[in-house]
Amino acid sequence: MTIREIISYLESVAPPSYQEAYDNAGLILGHPETIIESALLTLDVTEAVIDEAIETGCKLIIAHHPILFKGIKRINGHTYVERCIIKAIKNDIAIYAAHTNLDSVQGGVNSKICEKIGLTNLAILSPAKEQLVKLVTFVPEGHLEKVRESLFSIGAGAIGKYNNSSFTGEGIGTFLAGADSNPFVGEIGEIHFEKESRIEIILPKYLKNSAIDALLESHPYEEVSYDIYPLENSLQDVGSGMIGELAGAEQEIDFLQRIIQIFGSKSIKHTYLLGKPIRKVAVCGGSGSFLLPHAIAAKADIFITADMKYHDFFDAEEKIVIADIGHYESEQFTKELFYEILIKKFPNFALRLSEVKTNPVLYLCEQ
Ligand SMILES: [Zn+2]
Incomplete structure (x- = not known):
């Protein structure tokens, strides 16, 4: 190997x-x-x-x-x-x-922590931004399926639990083939009008090069016309931290005792308990202070993380319990x-x- x-x-x-x-x-x-x-x-x-x-x-x-x-x-x-x-x-x-x-990924470090705690209905606490692009291309009649399939085969068009998502519309493409060209349709030196389909497909940025290769390989034209747009949409399955739910509500102190057992923490640094049962739990393995506002906004009852500084604990503002269980302990x-x-x-x-x-x-x- x-x-x-x-x-x-x-x-x-x-x-x-x-x-x-x-x-x-x-x-x-x-x-x-x-x-x-x-x-x-x-x-x-x-x-x-x-x-x-x-x-x-x-x-x-x-x-x-x-x-x-x-x-x-x-x-x-x-x-x-x-x-x-x-x-x-x-x-x-x-x-x-x-x-x-x-x-950052589902099934990664934070999923493992959630699994150990027994959380379900997992979601990313702060979904990643600037990770998605849209590929738009124009394909002549008879070649639509091949191009679309080829893009799907490298993983383009995956949105959440759905694969092979795309949109196709019809229109007319124009081009004028130059002297040294070898056009798939039309004549050199004459403007040509071709019935084409416009394919729109979303993909993560890291697949961009594979998508362009797949497109060029499957498209019949000598010069393939395509656009790649950056998107502002968040990638819901990728990002920082995770939030999930307990099977049943637990008293704060019982839950913290259970965390000590699971992670073998010698001590847990935590904010004042709020006297409310724990149902929703936000987690971030390692240094997670940057996610506290996200944990509060997601209405987590407790935020399990590490490396919290003195002043970070004040920011709990009695809206959430912060529990710093140790960096090694959280990621072990x-x-x-x-x-x-x-x-x-x-x-x-x-x-x-x-x-x-x-x-x-x-x-x-x-x-
Ligand atoms: Zn770490």
């Missing part, structure tokens, strides 16, 4: 274009054509995780958090990041990260998620869940 085969499948589940602008998800270290026999799945890459990969013979580490996040100008072993890179290179270990792109099931995604596609490939507890945060509790 090559690294490319593994990551191209992972990226069909969590397309890299869904990562945030600040992120660095993707193949961080290593060559995609390298043949590998096993992969180590982890939340973080640390020196202990690299050691584990060496000991277990895993030549690929698949992590949630990218080990390289910003520019690095020297690699001389002064920081743990540099030491990890040096050790990985010396031992031919590749490192791949699926980070905010895996946070991500390696399990990698396993579940990959094992379905590659049932015979050796996948190993890292046994290193990478959480750098410890808790000293008052006795």
